[in-house]
Amino acid sequence: MRFVTIVQASAFVPVWLRVLLLMAAGAKVWGAGICSGCHFGGKDVTMGLGTFVNRGVLFDGTAPITLGRQVAVGHRAQFITSTHEIGPSSGRGGRVVDRPIVVGDGCWIGAGAIILPGVTVGDGCVIGAGTVVTRDCEPNGLYAGSPARRVRDLDPSPSVR
Numbered sequence: 001m002r003f004v005t006i007v008q009a010s011a012f013v014p015v016w017l018r019v020l021l022l023m024a025a026g027a028k029v030w031g032a033g034i035c036s037g038c039h040f041g042g043k044d045v046t047m048g049l050g051t052f053v054n055r056g057v058l059f060d061g062t063a064p065i066t067l068g069r070q071v072a073v074g075h076r077a078q079f080i081t082s083t084h085e086i087g088p089s090s091g092r093g094g095r096v097v098d099r100p101i102v103v104g105d106g107c108w109i110g111a112g113a114i115i116l117p118g119v120t121v122g123d124g125c126v127i128g129a130g131t132v133v134t135r136d137c138e139p140n141g142l143y144a145g146s147p148a149r150r151v152r153d154l155d156p157s158p159s160v161r
Contacts, residue, residue, distance in 0.1 A: 004040075011036040032067075047071070048105065063098035063117070071103055074111030074129065083117045104139065124154060 004025040008018045015033055022029050026043030032051040042061025047053070048069030056076040059065055063081035067073070079101050087094025099118030103109065107121055110129035121127065122139030132146040140156040143149065 009037055009039065064100040066101070067103045068105035068107065068123065070105060071107045071109070073109045074113065076112050077109050078114045080114065081117050124156060126154065
């Protein structure tokens with residue numbers, strides 16, 4: 001996976017080839033658009049049809065990461081699936097714990113947002129730029145801040161185009 005991560009991140013690799021390289025390494029990303037500069041720390045990444053990932057996004061990948069259909073991910077967002085238990089005073093960074101991340105259909109993850117281990121972001125959410133998501137987000141809400149808090153409810157009805 002390391003070789004694929006290095007090659008696919010290049011700006012010289014077209015999106016269609018990037019997707020094929022990631023799929024060959026085991027990621028389930030068919031139908032997604034993934035820009036250059038993204039880092040995949042593992043192969044257990046799934047993206048739904050129509051999902052778009054902008055430049056420089058980090059997928060820690062020590063546990064499964066699932067992005068639903070039509071998810072938009074801004075520049076340099078981070079999906080962090082590993083953390084540590086708090087250890088004794090002689091070494092506070094204790095045992096490593098890996099927890100999955102799930103992002104529902106239709107979400108927009110703003111630039112620089114950080115989604116932490118074990119979080120589920122419900123369908124139709126907007127996560128503001130720079131937001132740090134430490135716990136689950138209920139569907140159809142706008143979340144912002146550090147830690148993230150629900151700022152307002154969003155219309156749950158699908159748009160007609």
